[in-house]
Amino acid sequence: MKASMSIINRRQAVFCILSTSLAFHIPKVTKASQEKVFSYIEDITSGQKPIDKKISLKLPKVAEDGNQVKISFEVESPMLDDNFVESVYIFADGQRTPKVARFIFTPSMGICSITTKMRLSRSQNVYLLAVFNDGRHAISSSLVEVTNGGCEG
Numbered sequence: 001m002k003a004s005m006s007i008i009n010r011r012q013a014v015f016c017i018l019s020t021s022l023a024f025h026i027p028k029v030t031k032a033s034q035e036k037v038f039s040y041i042e043d044i045t046s047g048q049k050p051i052d053k054k055i056s057l058k059l060p061k062v063a064e065d066g067n068q069v070k071i072s073f074e075v076e077s078p079m080l081d082d083n084f085v086e087s088v089y090i091f092a093d094g095q096r097t098p099k100v101a102r103f104i105f106t107p108s109m110g111i112c113s114i115t116t117k118m119r120l121s122r123s124q125n126v127y128l129l130a131v132f133n134d135g136r137h138a139i140s141s142s143l144v145e146v147t148n149g150g151c152e153g
Contacts, residue, residue, distance in 0.1 A: 094124025
C-alpha cells in the first residue's frame with residue numbers, strides 16, 4: 001500500500017504551528033494553597049491578630065458528593081449598632097479560586113448565621129473569617145474529606 005502525502009497551504013501550516021506552540025504555553029490549572037488563602041486573609045485583616053470569639057462552623061467530616069456540601073455557621077455577636085459582624089468570608093484551599101463566598105450582615109438581622117451548600121473539588125480545608133464593624137476579626141477552619149469531587153472530578 002502506497003502512502004500519500006497531502007500538500008497543505010501556508011494558512012494551514014501557520015495554524016498548525018501556532019496551535020502547537022500555544023498548547024505548550026497554556027498554564028496548567030492550579031489549585032489554591034493555604035498560603036494563597038492566608039494571603040487573602042492577611043489582605044482583609046491588615047495583619048491584625050484574630051480575637052477569641054465563638055464561631056460555630058459546621059461541615060461534614062466526610063462529604064460523599066462534592067457537588068453539594070452543606071455548610072452552616074453562627075458567629076457569637078450581640079448584633080447591636082456598635083458591635084456587630086459586618087461580613088463573613090468563606091475560603092477553601094483546594095479550589096481553583098479560594099474565595100468561595102462573602103456574606104454581609106447588619107445589626108437589624110439580629111443574628112449572624114447562614115446555612116447553604118457549596119461545591120468542593122477534593123478534600124481540603126475550609127476557612128471562615130468573620131469581620132466585625134470595629135475592624136477586629138475571628139477565624140475558624142475545618143477539614144472536609146471529599147470522596148467524589150464536585151468541580152473537576
